[in-house]
Amino acid sequence: xxxxxEFDAAYVRERVRQFRDQVERRLSGALxxxxxxxxRLMNGLYLQLHAYMLRVAIPYGTLSARQMRQLAMIADRxxxxxxxxxxxxxxxxxxxxxxxxxxxxxxxxxxxxxxIQTSGNTIRNVTADHFAGAARDEIEDxxxxxxxxxxxxxxxxxxxxxxxxxxxxITGSPNDRAVTRAHxxxxxxxxxxxxxxxxxxxxxGGLGRSPMIGKVLRDFVGxxxxxPYLEAVVAAWNLVGRRDNKYKARIKFTVHELxxxxxxxxxxxxxxxxxxxxxxxxxxxxxxxxxxxxxPDLVSMPTEPFDRAMATDPAFRAWVxxxxxxxxxxxxxxxxxxxxxxGGNPGDATTxxxxxxxxxxxxxxxxxxRVSHQQNIILPHVPKGALPAVFARxxxxxxxxxxxxxxxxxxxxxxxxYCGLATARSIxxxxxxxxxxxxxxxxxxxxxxKISGCINACGHHHVGDIGILGLDRAGVENYQFTLxxxxxxxxxxxxxxxxxxxxxxxxxxxxxxxxxYLALRRDPSETFADxxxxxxxxxxxxxxxxxxxxxxxx
Amino acid sequence: xxxxxxPSVISANDLMTGRPVWLAADDRxxxxxxxxxILEDEAHAEIRLLTANADSERVVGPALAxxxxxxxxxxxxxxxxxxxxxxxxxxxxxxxxxxxxxxANDVRP
Ligand code: HEM
Ligand code: SF4
Numbered sequence: 100x101x102x103x104x105e106f107d108a109a110y111v112r113e114r115v116r117q118f119r120d121q122v123e124r125r126l127s128g129a130l131x132x133x134x135x136x137x138x139r140l141m142n143g144l145y146l147q148l149h150a151y152m153l154r155v156a157i158p159y160g161t162l163s164a165r166q167m168r169q170l171a172m173i174a175d176r177x178x179x180x181x182x183x184x185x186x187x188x189x190x191x192x193x194x195x196x197x198x199x200x201x202x203x204x205x206x207x208x209x210x211x212x213x214x215i216q217t218s219g220n221t222i223r224n225v226t227a228d229h230f231a232g233a234a235r236d237e238i239e240d241x242x243x244x245x246x247x248x249x250x251x252x253x254x255x256x257x258x259x260x261x262x263x264x265x266x267x268x269i270t271g272s273p274n275d276r277a278v279t280r281a282h283x284x285x286x287x288x289x290x291x292x293x294x295x296x297x298x299x300x301x302x303x304g305g306l307g308r309s310p311m312i313g314k315v316l317r318d319f320v321g322x323x324x325x326x327p328y329l330e331a332v333v334a335a336w337n338l339v340g341r342r343d344n345k346y347k348a349r350i351k352f353t354v355h356e357l358x359x360x361x362x363x364x365x366x367x368x369x370x371x372x373x374x375x376x377x378x379x380x381x382x383x384x385x386x387x388x389x390x391x392x393x394x395p396d397l398v399s400m401p402t403e404p405f406d407r408a409m410a411t412d413p414a415f416r417a418w419v420x421x422x423x424x425x426x427x428x429x430x431x432x433x434x435x436x437x438x439x440x441x442g443g444n445p446g447d448a449t450t451x452x453x454x455x456x457x458x459x460x461x462x463x464x465x466x467x468x469r470v471s472h473q474q475n476i477i478l479p480h481v482p483k484g485a486l487p488a489v490f491a492r493x494x495x496x497x498x499x500x501x502x503x504x505x506x507x508x509x510x511x512x513x514x515x516x517y518c519g520l521a522t523a524r525s526i527x528x529x530x531x532x533x534x535x536x537x538x539x540x541x542x543x544x545x546x547x548x549k550i551s552g553c554i555n556a557c558g559h560h561h562v563g564d565i566g567i568l569g570l571d572r573a574g575v576e577n578y579q580f581t582l583x584x585x586x587x588x589x590x591x592x593x594x595x596x597x598x599x600x601x602x603x604x605x606x607x608x609x610x611x612x613x614x615x616y617l618a619l620r621r622d623p624s625e626t627f628a629d630x631x632x633x634x635x636x637x638x639x640x641x642x643x644x645x646x647x648x649x650x651x652x653x
Numbered sequence: 654x655x656x657x658x659x660p661s662v663i664s665a666n667d668l669m670t671g672r673p674v675w676l677a678a679d680d681r682x683x684x685x686x687x688x689x690x691i692l693e694d695e696a697h698a699e700i701r702l703l704t705a706n707a708d709s710e711r712v713v714g715p716a717l718a719x720x721x722x723x724x725x726x727x728x729x730x731x732x733x734x735x736x737x738x739x740x741x742x743x744x745x746x747x748x749x750x751x752x753x754x755x756x757a758n759d760v761r762p
Contacts, residue, residue: 571733576732
């Protein structure tokens with residue numbers, strides 16, 4: 100696993116020292132809020148409805164046991180005993196006091212974590228496939244590349260004041276688990292003509308108030324060209340991006356307004372100019388980074404405990420069916436620890452749960468953990484024989500819900516329970532839906548419900564099978580549905596349904612659509628997404644508004 | 654013709670903790686909206702906002718929040734301000750989630 104080098108460590112420590120000084124000056128009155136706010140945001144510290152919120156980056160979603168333990172310690176010591184894992188592979192602490200934040204940042208720095216560039220108009224945390232390095236369908240582990248991009252983008256002098264935030268996601272697998280098409284730049288690894296690794300570069304995806312699916316800018320960029328090419332994309336946008344209007348500033352608008360071809364011309368011109376200055380130092384760095392991502396020495400262990408549990412324990416069997424994914428090596432498995440207990444807060448983990456996950460990573464997963472954009476935690480390298488023990492421990496800690504990919508595995512943003520921009524609550528809506536669908540979710544199969552508390556779409560609602568957007572209609576929460584979105588390699592925006600629903604009506608409305616699917620599917624192998632694709636949204640929309648018509652007729 | 658001024662309170666966040674606070678008639682910041690001063694008059698509200706803004710060593714982002722006077726003091730009119738006045742999220746915080754989540758759904762912000 101990647102360990103911060105000397106330069107990184109010194110840089111992060113210096114940033115902490117600066118921030119400590121800035122906080123002191125703010126508290127003493129030497130800095131006004133207007134002066135202080137940019138410093139605060141540069142260090143990932145937001146002010147939400149009830150308290151400050153500290154957003155910590157988890158680069159490409161990878162954590163060591165030690166790092167997870169430190170997060171647990173921070174939650175316990177300076178927060179309220181829990182943290183919130185987000186769709187962008189960050190963790191957010193919801194209750195830090197301003198005066199404690201420098202100490203928290205120092206504790207993070209001790210384990211090579213920080214909150215730099217988790218806010219502001221910079222290149223944000225680079226996210227990656229959470230199964231990276233373990234997935235069976237993978238061409239190559241994308242994380243060394245992600246780390247290369249992280250180092251290049253961190254404190255990049257040219258890119259500290261971009262027109263708007265900039266998000267990059269990377270996957271090494273043809274099955275896209277990183278939602279690359281909803282990012283400013285999405286990178287999909289492909290094998291080049293000579294077998295060498297390269298990337299399909301997707302540009303201009305993004306959700307928010309004007310959602311767009313990214314378009315292929317170049318279908319192949321060789322590995323040695325990757326950084327100069329990325330730099331060319333960001334530089335081209337940096338020059339022509341709309342700084343006059345923050346609602347039109349993301350790269351998706353630049354691509355949309357200019358046209359893909361015209362934007363590509365700008366990028367190619369930049370690329371030609373910049374390529375010569377990349378003389379191979381980046382590739383040497385990549386080679387060094389790679390040694391830190393060497394695959395773990397997987398041990399061989401009898402699978403007998405696994406076979407026995409499969410034969411005798413139905414709960415274990417059900418959990419394996421949803422939460423265990425085949426590993427690239429047959430006698431290993433990838434485990435998804437659910438942060439979605441029925442009726443719980445999606446993505447939240449307590450200090451105790453984080454400690455259990457750290458223990459399990461140490462004991463059974465080569466010290467590695469991942470945060471998924473689905474807001475769950477992954478143990479990427481578990482020997483099959485250890486699965487029953489892992490399951491038992493997860494269950495005891497409330498992390499063993501067998502619902503990965505099912506209806507209750509809901510992505511929800513913090514919404515109006517925390518967020519200053521929210522127009523409606525998300526979390527209690529997710530809770531109510533998950534409790535309501537619990538009895539039928541196994542029968543229903545894969546279903547992605549995604550909820551955002553305002554049009555910023557942090558909950559990815561546009562790309563959910565069922566997307567829910569909470570709005571404020573004259574002081575009352577109102578929830579609008581989208582249907583038929585997809586977040587995978589065939590990413591697609593959902594279609595907006597009609598008038599919204601009141602808070603209390605949402606769970607039943609979701610259930611009506613899900614029941615319509617059960618009635619309409621060809622057979623259980625046809626997923627909700629497939630059924631919507633085959634039938635269109637019509638029959639589901641009819642089910643959604645069914646009771647309204649009854650009510651009108653009555 | 655000017656629009657009628659909606660009665661409001663002044664709402665902010667405490668600088669140290671980030672917790673919601675409201676301006677009381679005696680210039681103190683209180684953590685209970687029931688004790689906030691209700692501003693009925695626009696000109697007076699402007700003056701109070703100046704006072705609030707001058708207190709930037711203690712609070713962040715003072716702003717007017719419309720309220721309806723009620724029996725237990727000012728009742729915020731926006732969902733956002735209702736959540737803030739509640740003192741925390743409308744859901745139980747992690748630890749005992751599954752047991753109490755259902756009940757929590759009855760809590761309106
Ligand atoms: C709590 C404070 C938060 C604030 C102030 C905030 C703010 C925003 C804003 C303003 C946008 C729209 C950007 C645009 O359209 O240009 C956005 C998008 C987004 N945010 Fe957040 N967000 C917050 C929390 C979160 C959380 C908790 C997550 C993850 C669960 C998240 C993930 C995202 C994602 C995935 C998008 C959409 C992708 C895109 O950038 O187009 N955000 N956020
Ligand atoms: S979608 Fe809106 S409510 Fe939800 S976290 Fe993002 S900004 Fe906040």
